[in-house]
Amino acid sequence: MLIPRTPRLLAILTGAALFALPARAEGPRFGLQIHANGALDNLKDVTGTTPGAGVGFHLTFDLGGGHVLRPRLDAVFYAEHTFKNVAYKAHDLSLGADYLYFPAHQTTGLYLTAGLRVHRWSLDRTYPAVPPYPGGSDTVTSTDLGYAAGLGFDFNRTVGAELRFVGNLTDHVVSTDGSGGNVLQAGLTFRF
16 A cells, blocks of 8 residues: 655645546636634633634535535634733634535535634733733644534525534634634635
């Protein structure tokens, strides 16, 4: 069995596998997603109850028979929120891939989705001055493995809606106790 020893070789083999798939009537399509992200668990401590705004970019590869592969890049930004006299501002950048399954075996209508991703969380913290200590600020970051699962509905070949749970597999610094980071994401998708 051939095991790739470098990321470049892995990328070449993955690309070759995608090109070896049977030809479809439609090539890959570029897409855009805008979404609102409601914080769950302890992430609410640093983000409050205001949803974060997000945007995502993706490609869809129709594998036929209702199976679709969707590599994606997402960014999520939360407004500043104060918790226990510390101002927090959280944001997340993630890169991953989703698998979509359309039970009707066509790429419109209801679909189920599941995916894996790598998250890069950043948390800006601003501390107030408390005499005799001066105020200050810092930024902490963490890179975490994550997953997503949900369902969506493509109204036509261009516009759809999606509801997903996005979670983390590892602890990170974005919440006050080092855990959390799970969100409920609702968005609109556009394919071109």
